[in-house]
Amino acid sequence: MKKQQEEVSLGMLPGQLEPVRVGRRLFLRYAGAFATGGAILASCKNGEENPTTVMAPVDLGSGDVSILNYAYALEQLEAAFYTQVIATPYSGMTDAEKTLLTDIRNHEIIHREFFKAALGANAIAALTPNFTTITFTDRSSVLNTAKAFEDLGVSAYNGAGSLIKDVNYLALAGKIVSVEARHAAAIRDLLNPKSADFAGDDIVAPATGLDKADAPSVVLPIAQTYVKTQITATNLPK
Template identity: 65%
Template sequence: MLEKVNRRYFLRSAGVAAATGAFIMGCTLDDHNLPGEVVDLGTGDIGILNYAYALEQLEAAFYTQVMMSPYAGMTDEEKTILTDIMYHEIVHRQFFKAALGAAAIKGLTPNFDGIDFNSRASVLGAAKLFEDTGVQAYNGAGNLIENVNYLLIAGKIVSVEARHAAAIRDLLNPNSADFSGDDVVDPMTGFDKAVKPGVILPAVQPFVKNTISGSGLPQ
C-alpha cells in the first residue's frame, strides 16, 4: 500500500506542473452552443475525437467548478489531487480542440444542478462517476479509431483517466481495494470495462444542457 505522502503527489508525474496552471486556466472555449442546441459529433475519426472532446469538456468544467468553490472541509491532500486532475482534464480538452481544428464541436454547456458542490460526498461521488465513465468510454471507442496516431494518444489519455479514477476511489474508500473494484475491473480477466458510445452518451446527457447526437458513431 502506498504511503500517504506518495498518494498525495503521484499525479504530478503526469507532467502538468503547477507553474503552467495559470496559463491552462486561461484556455477557454470561445464559442459555445446554446443550451438545448443539438450537437452532432460527426462520423469516423472526427466523430470519435469529438466524442472524447465532449467528455473532456464535461470533466474539465466539473473540476474547474470544484476548485472555484471547494467543498466544506476539503483537506490539503484532496485539494492537491483534485487540482492536479483539473489541470490534466483541461490539457486533454485543449488537446482535442487543437487536434480537431475547424472540425471541433462548439463548447458544451454543463448542467451540474444535481451536484452539491459544498458536499464532499456529492462532489467525490460525481467525480467517481465521471472518471469511471471516461475510462470505459475510451476503452469502448479505441477499436473504432482508424488513425494509429490518434489511437496512440487515446491510449495515453485513458491511462491518465484510470489514475484519476483510482485516486478518487481511494479518497472515497482509503486503503481499500476499491481502486480496482469488481464493478469496473473484471476479476477474471483483469480488464477494465469497455462501453460503446451508444451507452455512454445517454449516461452523460443529464450533465449537459445541449443535446449530444452520436448518431454518426457506431453504437
C-alpha cells in the same frame, strides 16, 4: 445545504473572462502532436460553417472526427466539473485533497485542449453543463460524482478505441485513458482509503483483469444528463 447551481462555461472559473491557463509549455508540446491530424480533419469540412459557432444542438460528425469529438465532449464535461470543484471547495476539503483535485482539473483542461487543437474547425461547440444534481459544498456528492465521471471516462475510451482508424490518434487516446484510470483510482482511494476499491470488481473484471469498455451508445446518454447542450451522434462508427 443548498446545491451550487451557478452555470459555468466549460473550463471557465466563475466570473472569469478567459479560460484557466494550465501548463502552457506542456499543452503546446502535445498540441504539436495533433497539428498534422488537425489539418487533415479540417480538410473534411467541405465549406460547412464552423460548428464552434453553433451553440446547440451539436452533432459529433462521422469517422475519426466523431470519435475525437466524442472524447472532446467528455473532456469538456470533466474539465468543467473539476473547475467548479476547485472554484467552490466542499466543506472540509483538506490541502492534500485540493492539491489532488487541482492536478486532476489541470489534466482534464489539457486533455480538452488537445482534442480542440486536433479537431480544429471540426470541433463541436463549447457545451453548457448541467450540474444542478451535484451539491458542490458536500464532499460525498462531489467525490461520488468524480468517481462516476472517471469510471465513465475510462470505459468510454476503452469502448471507443476499436473505432479509431488513425493509429496516431489511437496511440494518443491510449495515453490519455491511462491518465484517466489513475484519476479514477485516486478518487476511489479518497472515498475508501487503503481499500481494494481502487480497482473494484465493478470496474475490473476479476476473471480477465480487464477494465470495463462501454460503447458510445451507453456512455452518451449518461453524460447527457450532465450537459444542457443536446448532443447527437447518429453517424458514429459502429
